[in-house]
Amino acid sequence: VQLVESGGGLVQPGNSLRLSCTASGLIFSNYGLGWFRQAPGKGREFVGTDNWSGGNTYYAEFTKGRFTVSRDNAKRTVYLQMNSLKPEDTAIYYCAAGRLGQGYKQVSVDASYDSWGRGTQVTVSS
Numbered sequence: 001v002q003l004v005e006s007g008g009g010l011v012q013p014g015n016s017l018r019l020s021c022t023a024s025g026l027i028f029s030n031y032g033l034g035w036f037r038q039a040p041g042k043g044r045e046f047v048g049t050d051n052w053s054g055g056n057t058y059y060a061e062f063t064k065g066r067f068t069v070s071r072d073n074a075k076r077t078v079y080l081q082m083n084s085l086k087p088e089d090t091a092i093y094y095c096a097a098g099r100l101g102q103g104y105k106q107v108s109v110d111a112s113y114d115s116w117g118r119g120t121q122v123t124v125s126s
Contacts, residue, residue: 001025001115003095008120011085019080021095021117032100033071033078036110037091038119044094046108050078051100058107085124092119 007019021033034049048059048069057069068081078095096113106112 001097003097003115003117005093005095005117005120008093008122010123010125012126013086013124015085016081016083017085017122018082019093019095019120019122020077021079022075022077023095023097024076026097026115028076029073030099031097032107033069034096034098034100034107034113035069035078035080036094036096037089037122038094039088039091042091044110046110047080047093049100049107051102051107056102058104060108082122085122087124089124090122092121094119 002024003021005021011017032051035047036044037047038044046060048067050057050069050071066084071078095117097115098113100107100112
């Protein structure tokens with residue numbers, strides 16, 4: 001399984017960015033696909049996921065409607081649309097895939113995911 005993120009970069013506060021993650025080596029439609037992030041000096045934290053098997057999306061509280069996870073099965077790609085970015089959103093963003101269960105507690109822990117990308121850096125700064 002290979003997950004490759006793209007779309008990171010430097011953006012000013014208040015602006016938007018869309019990350020992409022393209023998958024290979026798995027039956028894409030059978031997997032939940034999520035995003036995590038890790039800021040400097042901090043642990044990895046859950047951002048959001050598209051649990052395709054359940055038809056649900058889940059988000060961390062801090063996203064507060066600013067972030068949206070979506071997927072295109074034909075392109076084998078999951079997206080993270082980030083709006084109204086803040087300096088505290090600065091982090092390495094990771095894509096992950098797993099055969100997820102249901103519920104926030106299940107999908108928000110990194111142990112539920114089998115495969116990870118290498119990450120893409122997002123820096124929010126003026």
